[in-house]
Amino acid sequence: MRYQNRVYVALIILALALSACAGTIRDRVRTSALMASETALSLDALEQQLAPSLTPEQRVVTNKATLAMLEAVRTYERAVRIWPESLPAMPASVWEAQRDAINAIVALERVFEDTPGSGKLLANLRKLRESIGG
Amino acid sequence: LEADVNVLQILALANEALTLCFKLKELAKANGATDAELDAIDMKLTEIIERRKGQA
Numbered sequence: 001m002r003y004q005n006r007v008y009v010a011l012i013i014l015a016l017a018l019s020a021c022a023g024t025i026r027d028r029v030r031t032s033a034l035m036a037s038e039t040a041l042s043l044d045a046l047e048q049q050l051a052p053s054l055t056p057e058q059r060v061v062t063n064k065a066t067l068a069m070l071e072a073v074r075t076y077e078r079a080v081r082i083w084p085e086s087l088p089a090m091p092a093s094v095w096e097a098q099r100d101a102i103n104a105i106v107a108l109e110r111v112f113e114d115t116p117g118s119g120k121l122l123a124n125l126r127k128l129r130e131s132i133g134g
Numbered sequence: 135l136e137a138d139v140n141v142l143q144i145l146a147l148a149n150e151a152l153t154l155c156f157k158l159k160e161l162a163k164a165n166g167a168t169d170a171e172l173d174a175i176d177m178k179l180t181e182i183i184e185r186r187k188g189q190a
Contacts, residue, residue: 027166034167037175044182067186074179081172 026083029090032131033080036101039128040073046121053117065104065111072097072104076132098132105129 047066051059079097083090109125112118 030167030172034171034175037172037179041175041178041182044186063186063189067183070179070183070186074176074183077172077176077179081169081176 025088025090026085029083029094030080032133033077036073036128036131037077039124039131040070043121043124043128044070046124050115050118050121054115058115062111062115065108069101069104069108072101073128073132076101101132102129105132 044066047062051062054062076094076097079091079093083094105125105128109122109129112122112125
């Protein structure tokens with residue numbers, strides 16, 4: 001009987017611990033969205049520094065791809081921002097925004113792959129992609 | 135009497151577990167980004183996006 005009670009207690013503690021952990025997923029994603037947004041801002045500054053060394057045609061392409069990345073990261077941040085606290089699992093809107101943001105980052109990486117002097121920018125893009133989960 | 139003691143022990147342990155879980159949740163919230171932080175970064179992103187749209 002005593003053994004059975006201990007099993008019940010262990011199960012209760014386990015269930016409560018799991019519910020506590022479920023709450024932290026949203027918080028972790030919110031923090032990563034904030035970090036990703038800050039990295040996106042630093043990427044904007046890096047691209048501006050690099051822009052004078054690019055041809056006008058290259059600038060058009062990099063500006064377009066950087067703009068797409070910034071908009072995708074903002075959409076992701078907004079989707080995370082409105083994730084209700086009552087919902088323990090990641091909503092579909094966050095998954096979709098995450099996927100779109102990763103695609104935009106990969107597209108920007110491709111644009112800068114062959115650009116001289118873009119090593120720091122590419123390293124930050126990788127950091128951004130990883131912080132989002134890509 | 136033994137059964138009553140067991141029930142009381144379970145209740146006491148469950149109460150302690152609940153307190154611990156609430157503390158864990160509060161701790162997790164303290165580590166997560168706040169609405170104000172996300173709103174502030176959203177504004178910065180929007181400013182930069184608008185600036186870039188103006189450049190295009």
